[in-house]
Amino acid sequence: MAEGSNYDFLFKVVLIGDSGVGKSNLLSRFTRNEFHVDSKSTIGVEFATRSINVDGKTVKAQIWDTAGQERYRAITSAYYRGAVGALLVYDIAKHATYDSVTRWLKELRDHADSNIVIMLVGNKSDLKHLRAVPTEEAKAFSTENELSFIETSALDASNVDSAFQTILTGIYRIVSSKSLEQSADPIRAPTSDTIPVAIDSSAPSQSKCC
Amino acid sequence: MADRQTRPAPQLIKLVYDQLFHSGNSLSRLKEAALGGRLFRSINDGIGVAGRSLAWKLFLLPLEPLEPPPNVPPTPPIDSLRKSRMEYSHLLLDKMRAPDGSYVEGFTVPGLTVPRKDQSGAADLETNNPLSLHDENPWKAWFASVELRKTILQDVERTFPDIGYFRNQDVQQQLTNVLFLYAVMHPDIGYRQGMHELLAPLYFAIDFDSISESSETPGSDFTFQEICSRTWVAADSWALFLSVMRGISRWYEWREAIAVTESNALGANGQVTLKPYVAPIVETCNKIQGTFLRTVDPALYKSMQSAGIEPQIYGIRWLRLLFTREFPMHDAMALWDGLFSCVSSIADTTEWICVAMLIRIRNKLIPSDYSTQLTYLLRYPPTEEGSLNHIILLLRQAAALEMTRTPSTGASLVVENRNILNIPVDIPDPPMGRRRPRPGERGHQVSPSEGHFQGITGAHGENIRSPSHQMGIPELLARGLLDRGESLGINKTFMNAVSELKRNLPDLAASLVRTPSASSASYAAYPLLDERPQEERPSWEPRSRFEMEREVSEMRQLNKRLGESVGWIVDVLLQDEDGIEDAQQLSTIQNKKREALESLSYVRDVLNSGVSNVEEDRLWGADEYKRREEKYQAEASENEGREESSQLNVPRSAPDPVTLPLSNAADNSRKFDNKFASFPRDNRRFSPNTSSATPSSTRGFMRPPGFPLSSKTPPNLVPNTSTSLAPWSYPWTQAPVGSSSGGHSPNTVHPSIPVPPREVTRPLVGLHSYRTANSIIGTHQVADKVADQSPKTQDTTEVQHDPLGVLR
């Protein structure tokens, strides 16, 4: 957290996806550059932060991770509250985790802000010989559902930074174009010091300068 | 780390076994020892503690056929184990059988032979065929169970990755079996992530203590060998797991979020009320933060609430795993020792431990913003004190909170944490420039100058001014709690607590903490420690300061009561008989005067002989006594009502825990102790070295925090006579009513409180009299002295509360 002392934006991003797809390892790879072959399964919630640079601005990502099996049940509202981005992770070597993606999308629709930025992440790309989900299939699905898409490996670190960078940049773009009209937006998350980002495109886009 | 090769010598396990079952110690005493971290020798050495699983088996398993009373030495729970072992084997055999009657290669079941493939089952190929799509196809269920086992294994493989023991394939297989059986047998709960981490330590402990059939038994005790039999490790872990889950499985429960019709939903008007499903764990979390914490530490509650911390975010893991991720493993296991030996349920104790854990880090939480608070809650800061004492302290604090749910108990925890764990009472100020974004600042770019508010994290450690050793308690409280509470304008509950604290400040200062300059510096270093009870102390050890204080205080109380009585006597004797014509009235007065003289002579006797057990009814005439008693009861009940309505939830108190260490085990070390005890110690911490050398009393229990603060004369609450149970060792329903000898009667525990004698025989008098007594003392007794300091005028009306007139 030491690096987090200075930032211009704080974005809350949630990791979702079935148990064992590698959410916690993506998180530890991105925030601490660590990978654990044997990582404990997540119980409840974990979170970590890392700041990155986007267009010369410091963007601090507050990334939340939870148990895949939990499906947020007991913590749904708390988990999604204020989240502006979601990484929906599946395991490229386990088709069942890819099949669950639609269920996760529904979960997001039900509980998260309607403007949340979603990225589909096929993890464990290092397991080439075990691949069960073709890249093209996932890519097509993403396009269809207007998600961005990337394949990563928490193990060999490929594309992990890139995944987070991409989604954070995407959020930042939306926010900075929005920040001009911030005063018009009535929604806020009063309980958190996350800077809640309005991505509500239906909000009146009257810019206000002072 | 103990892997299978490093199991302790059977002799070591046998020592604990003998301690548990052959030492003549009662179950409650054993539990008490476990609670105080005194049951095992080498508790600091690591996860593996020889004999621990035996204690767990004793505490967790039902004692068949009938639960013996807690004051009787327990017998080994062998019947219970035999039963559960057979159950386990049969279940396993049943649930692991594929529809064609086959088993997985190499599948074995302890105690039973796995049958060969059953030919008869394979007859109907229409249904009994792995490829059949028939609904009745038993293979469908089988495949589902294979899936379930996969899910479980996925977690089992990730169980305690840093403990080599759990990488063993066989261990993983056994764990999976147990969890699988649990899920199958409890379809309403199933398997949920986290269960694996509850089971694993149980399994480990049992395996650690296991003895292979071939090894020779020390003393050839067959029961011992049977209890520790290695054959049944998995089965026994299943039994313990069932027992633990019985208490907390609801924290794993979840149903789909559909509206649930309440069982009594059909109201008088025939309307069906639908209530949205709230997972039990969410309810519990809300209770912990929203009710418990709010009651005992309103300032912390307010801070977390305004930051927007939702309790389930941290609560889920704390509760579901029983703290195995919040503390290092060996600490967590010591915590389990206490959890399993608590008199109240595992769940209840767990909830209060959560509260005590929150209070322990209040210093870090209160000045922090949302994400910093969250960081502390999700990564619980390690207690710097390396020794186990902090765990024992936590258990004790949880028990104290549970019994006395008052802000003053909360405050006394803060003081305790300062004295024992060196956690400052002062709350560091939030760093300058830190603030939460306000509405209208959304998307606002925080300029670098004001953007360093996250720096608070790093600054924490250094920021905290360690409190001066010279600082007295009143000062500490005034700075840390009182002023803060006032400046924040916190709610009435808190203000009541504040005034309560203020009223008790002189006593706090006198009885709890002395500045090191005081002559008793060595004692002041351990203000909250109980000293050894008198009968435990060898003859050469002088009476403790504690006891002297208690006596002085008792004496004062007695004097006061005698003075009160003499006052009444004088009033009666002054009545004029001369002018009275009415014969009846005259005789009444004369009667009264006779009573007064009797009382006077009783007072004389008391003063002459130093009777300590003053019979209350002899201090007053019959009428006067009745009047006082009635007044007392009326006000007591009125008081109760008032408190309930203001949701203070205050009085639930119990006697002071004076605990006796297990005598047999610690005999030698105790002599050692005594020398230690008389050394001046100006170190404010427990010394880990001392504590490991002295398993019994020096690191035993401390006073329950509720008392010193809520009572004007805390020493009075210390029982004079031997008390073999800590207060939390009394189930409420087993309050030692009418225990004639040994001074267990709550009445002797509160010698100074004028409880009418008939109270003694009332069922559950323990709870009742503590309750009223505490509310009197805690809220009113000292009030007049400092009534002018009370922040609310309402408090001055409460001051009138003087049941027997003894307080003026």
Ligand SMILES: Nc1nc2c(ncn2[C@@H]2O[C@H](COP(=O)(O)OP(=O)(O)OP(=O)(O)O)[C@@H](O)[C@H]2O)c(=O)[nH]1
């Ligand atoms: N080969 C490979 N293995 C991975 C990768 N990421 C994670 N794993 C492994 O997958 C397993 C599960 O990883 P986690 O990060 O704990 O999975 P999770 O999604 O957090 O699981 P839950 O906490 O149960 O929801 C671990 O054994 C990891 O070592 C990856 O990129 N490649």
Ligand SMILES: [Mg+2]
């Ligand atoms: Mg995880």
